[in-house]
Amino acid sequence: MNVNGMALANKYCQGSGLEIGAGSHNAFYLPDCLNVGPCDGESFLYPLDLKDFKLYANEQANYQTEPARIDALGDFTDIPFADETFDYLISSHVIEHVPNLFAAYIEASRVVKNDGVFFCIFPKRNADPNDRVRALTTLEHMIDAYEKRIDMSQMDEYNWRGHYHVFSLQSMLRAINLINSVGLGHWLIEGVEETDTKVGNGHTVVLRKQVGLSALTYKESSQFNDELNARIQAQDLEGALHLVKVALSFDFFNPHNLYLAFALSCQLDNAREGLEFLRQALILTPENEEFRKLFVQMTGGPFINPVH
Numbered sequence: 001m002n003v004n005g006m007a008l009a010n011k012y013c014q015g016s017g018l019e020i021g022a023g024s025h026n027a028f029y030l031p032d033c034l035n036v037g038p039c040d041g042e043s044f045l046y047p048l049d050l051k052d053f054k055l056y057a058n059e060q061a062n063y064q065t066e067p068a069r070i071d072a073l074g075d076f077t078d079i080p081f082a083d084e085t086f087d088y089l090i091s092s093h094v095i096e097h098v099p100n101l102f103a104a105y106i107e108a109s110r111v112v113k114n115d116g117v118f119f120c121i122f123p124k125r126n127a128d129p130n131d132r133v134r135a136l137t138t139l140e141h142m143i144d145a146y147e148k149r150i151d152m153s154q155m156d157e158y159n160w161r162g163h164y165h166v167f168s169l170q171s172m173l174r175a176i177n178l179i180n181s182v183g184l185g186h187w188l189i190e191g192v193e194e195t196d197t198k199v200g201n202g203h204t205v206v207l208r209k210q211v212g213l214s215a216l217t218y219k220e221s222s223q224f225n226d227e228l229n230a231r232i233q234a235q236d237l238e239g240a241l242h243l244v245k246v247a248l249s250f251d252f253f254n255p256h257n258l259y260l261a262f263a264l265s266c267q268l269d270n271a272r273e274g275l276e277f278l279r280q281a282l283i284l285t286p287e288n289e290e291f292r293k294l295f296v297q298m299t300g301g302p303f304i305n306p307v308h
Contacts, residue, residue, distance in 0.1 A: 005029040006198045008273075012117045012190065012206050015087030020076055021094035025063035026199060028090060036079060038161070040070035045078065046152060048160045076104040077151060079111050088117040093202060095122050099155060099164045101137075101175060102146040105185050109209055118187065118207040125166050127201040137165040142175055168307065169194055169203040170283070173252045176205065180249050186213040188242075189249045191273045192280065194306050216246045228260075237267055255281040259291065271298065283307055 004010075005028040017033040038045040039053035053067070060067050074080045076091070076098045089108050098104045108118050126132045152161070169192060179185040186209055193204035218224040224247065231240040241264040247257050258281035265274025275298055282291045282303050295303045 006196075008191070008193070008197055008204065008206065009090060009119055013088040013090055013119055014117075016085075017088040017090060018079070018081070018086045018111065020074075020079070020089065020091040021097075022068035023092070024060055024065040024068045026092060027068070028092075028198075030090070033090070034071040035068055036072050036074040037068070037070045038073065038075045040073065041067070043073055045073055045075060048157060052161055075152070077107050079107055081111050083110050084113045084116075085111050086116060087113055088119060090119040092121040092198065093123050095120055096163050096165045096167065097161045099152065100145045100150045101142045101165060102179060102184055103149075103151070105176075105179050105187070109185050109187070112209050114209055114211050116209050117190070118209065119204075120207070121196045121198060121202045121204050122167055122172065123163075123202045124195075125168055128163060131163055131166045134166045136168055136171045139174060139178060167203070169205070170253075170307065172203065172205060176207065177250055177252055180213060183214070185209075186211050187249060188213060188245055189252060190245065192276050194276060194279055213246060213249060216243075217250055218247075237264055240264055241268065252280070253284060255284045255288070255291075258284070262294075275299070279303075279306075 009028050009030065013028070013030050013033075015032070017030060018036060019028065019030070019033055020036050022035045022037070039049040041053055041057070044050045044053070057067050072080045076095060077100060089112050095101065095104055112118060123131070125134070125136065155161075173189070173192070176185075176187055176189065180187055187207040188210045190206040190208050192206070196202040196204040218227065224243070228240055228243055231237075231243060241261065244257050244260045244264065248254065248261060258277045261277035262274040262281065265271065265277065275295070278291060278295055278298075282288065282295060283305060285291065286305055292303050
């Protein structure tokens with residue numbers, strides 16, 4: 001067991017936090033972090049959660065550990081804390097169990113302070129054998145669930161708190177872009193991992209709540225370029241990187257901006273996170289030989305497109 005948790009989580013999850021659906025066998029070991037879950041073995045949100053908890057407890061026993069303590073009953077769309085309570089919210093392999101993804105992001109934003117972090121790991125589409133033949137959840141499906149206000153009270157017993165969604169990193173990022181674009185959230189995309197550095201069977205997104213994020217965007221590319229160049233000339237590299245990340249938070253699928261995020265991250269001595277932006281740029285433009293050469297130089301290995 002890794003008692004150090006996860007370096008990326010340790011970096012971004014600072015202050016007082018909340019974990020949703022914690023697993024003792026896969027702990028983050030973050031200080032000052034409360035746990036929320038739908039059942040504690042006795043009390044529950046829904047009667048079916050007690051049955052689900054017993055299955056979970058048996059699974060934890062296979063790892064020779066007890067279920068994680070539950071400090072408060074709740075789930076991703078019903079977090080029993082006041083607005084802007086936490087500096088960060090973290091979850092691993094939980095958000096795919098929420099039937100209404102947009103509602104989960106809205107509730108996460110409610111309880112996180114402005115400038116706080118939402119750190120989310122979710123499984124790769126081939127992590128669970130049952131998901132391997134399933135289609136990715138579409139944006140249309142997510143929108144429909146939100147508009148119909150789908151929640152757990154409408155879910156069938158046979159798949160209770162099962163995998164209601166299948167994501168790729170890119171499909172999740174499209175959802176985040178849409179959430180920001182329509183004003184349902186204000187999530188700055190701080191970083192991503194195509195393969196999470198916790199266990200390695202999921203993807204990671206690191207988001208920072210920044211109210212008023214949309215006001216920081218530029219409608220004209222010339223204005224964006226002028227401001228970016230001004231910050232770089234003033235040696236404000238952190239400001240320049242923030243400007244690029246704002247743009248990616250509304251349109252992540254811009255290879256040029258992904259390259260800029262990579263280059264600026266490297267100049268700020270954060271090559272590990274920067275490399276993930278370069279990886280995403282290569283996924284979008286796999287025949288870009290400049291990107292490929294940089295990737296090989298930094299990793300010492302070939303670029304293998306992870307999107308299938």
